[in-house]
Each structure stands twice: as C-alpha cells, then as structure tokens.
Amino acid sequence: MAKKTYDLLFKLLLIGDSGVGKTALLFRFSDDAFNTTFISTIGIDFKIKTVEMNGKKIKLQIWDTAGQxxxxxxxxxxxxxxxxxxxxxxxxxxxxxxNISKWLHNIDEHANEDVEKMLLGNKCDMEEKRQISTERAMMVAKQHTITFLETSAKTNVNVEEAFMKLAGTILEKMNKQSAKVNATGDRADVNLTSTSTSKKCC
Structure with a gap:
C-alpha cells in the first residue's frame, strides 16, 4: 500500500459569480501562474496542494465551482x-x-453548520474600475462574522495568505476539538472504572 504523504486532508471550496476570478485564484495558489484567457469552469474542477503548518503536512483539496x-x-x-x-x-x-447574500444562503442550506467561511474581494489591482469599497465589504464580513481579504490573482496580492489563513483556522478548530475530546474521554474512563469497581463490590 502506498505510504500516506500527508497528515491531514482539508477540503476547501471556491464559490461566487461567474467571472470573479475563482479559477485564477486557484491557479495562482497551486501553480503560481496567471492566465488572462481562462474559460468559465464547467461544473466543477479541483486542484491539490500540500502545505506545511505547525509541523503538520496538510493536503489541501481545493474545489473550484462554476458560477452559472x-x-x-x-x-x-x-x-x-x-x-x-x-x-x-x-x-x-x-x-x-x-450576490454574496445569495451565496451565503446556499452555504446555510447545503454546507455543514460549522464550515469556516472567508470573503474575498478579487481583482483589487483594478483600482480605477473599483465599484466596491474595502470598508463596505468589511462591514458585510463583520455582519456575518467571517474573515475578509482583498486579493489579486493577477498581481499575486494576498492569494497565498487567504488560503493559508483559512487552512490555519480549520487546523486551530480541529486542535481545539481534539483537546476537548481528550478531556471528556479521560473523564469517561474514570467513570467506567468507578462503575466497574462498584459492580465488583456488589
């Protein structure tokens, strides 16, 4: 059997309207490449990138969805x-x-309740054509208590930071959960011993 080359597997998903640059962000992160002639994603596509974090090898399986x-x-x-x-x-x-509100509704409807979310304002290099201010987006992110970053796949601004930050949040949550499980697990063992002892006494 092939030896596993990673410690953890994180599944990430990119969603949003068609043409916002989801595929470009994914290619910039996975291959450090940018192509001006990306065609619209048909259905779904994915890429894999293994990163190291807190001494662990994490395999990121990143799914790129079609916006249509x-x-x-x-x-x-x-x-x-x-x-x-x-x-x-x-x-x-x-x-x-x-349309972010529509996508958030989709998450509520179809995703796991505890999924980590992040809002990304892409194409921040196109300042002269900007229609959405950073402050406005920050307000929406705050309203929904989600992390927010502005990115540019073209000039490679905040792309790696975004993926690493999301992976880091998931890792942190997993560590907290396993610590909680260990703590309750220890207590459960104590209870088991005490009940078995009392049975012996009877």
Whole structure:
C-alpha cells in the first residue's frame, strides 16, 4: 500500500459569480501562474496542494465551482464535505458583491453548520474600475462574522495568505476539538472504572 504523504486532508471550496476570478485564484495558489484567457469552469474542477503548518503536512483539496445557475445542482452537492468555503466577488462588479447574500444562503442550506467561511474581494489591482469599497465589504464580513481579504490573482496580492489563513483556522478548530475530546474521554474512563469497581463490590 502506498505510504500516506500527508497528515491531514482539508477540503476547501471556491464559490461566487461567474467571472470573479475563482479559477485564477486557484491557479495562482497551486501553480503560481496567471492566465488572462481562462474559460468559465464547467461544473466543477479541483486542484491539490500540500502545505506545511505547525509541523503538520496538510493536503489541501481545493474545489473550484462554476458560477452559472445551470450548474447549481452539481456544485451544491460539493458544499457538504467542505471544511472551508471562500466566497469570491469582483471589486469592479457591483452585482457579484450583491450576490454574496445569495451565496451565503446556499452555504446555510447545503454546507455543514460549522464550515469556516472567508470573503474575498478579487481583482483589487483594478483600482480605477473599483465599484466596491474595502470598508463596505468589511462591514458585510463583520455582519456575518467571517474573515475578509482583498486579493489579486493577477498581481499575486494576498492569494497565498487567504488560503493559508483559512487552512490555519480549520487546523486551530480541529486542535481545539481534539483537546476537548481528550478531556471528556479521560473523564469517561474514570467513570467506567468507578462503575466497574462498584459492580465488583456488589
């Protein structure tokens, strides 16, 4: 059997309107490449990148979903297994930002309750065409208590930071959960011993 080359596997998902740059962000992070002629994702696609964090090798399986409504049924089936979801909008496109509420609703409807969310304002290099201010996006992120970053796949601004930050949040949560399980597990052992002793006495 092949030896496992990683300690943990995190499934991440990129969602948002068509054309906001989800595929470009994924390629910039996984291959450090940018292509001006990306075609729209059909259905769903994914890439894998292994990163090191806190002495652990984490395999990131990043799913890139199509933004078009006609692929809705296919893409929403991938929400359930995701541990982290990135909601991407385009800072030069008002509509893509307004649709964030629709994407958040999709997450509530289809994803796990404890999924980690992050809001990304992509194409921040196109300052002269900007329609969404950083402050406005920060307010929305605060309202929904989610992390927010502005990114540019083209000039490689905050791309790695975004993925690493999301992975770090998931790792932190897992560590807290396992610590909690260990603490309750120890107590459970104590209870087991005490009941078995009392049975012996009887």
């Amino acid at each position: 409504e006609r692929f809705h049924t296919i893409t929403t089936s991938y929400y359930r297994g995701a541990m982290g979801i990135m909601l991407v909008y385009d800072v030069t496109n008002q509509r893509s930002f307004e």
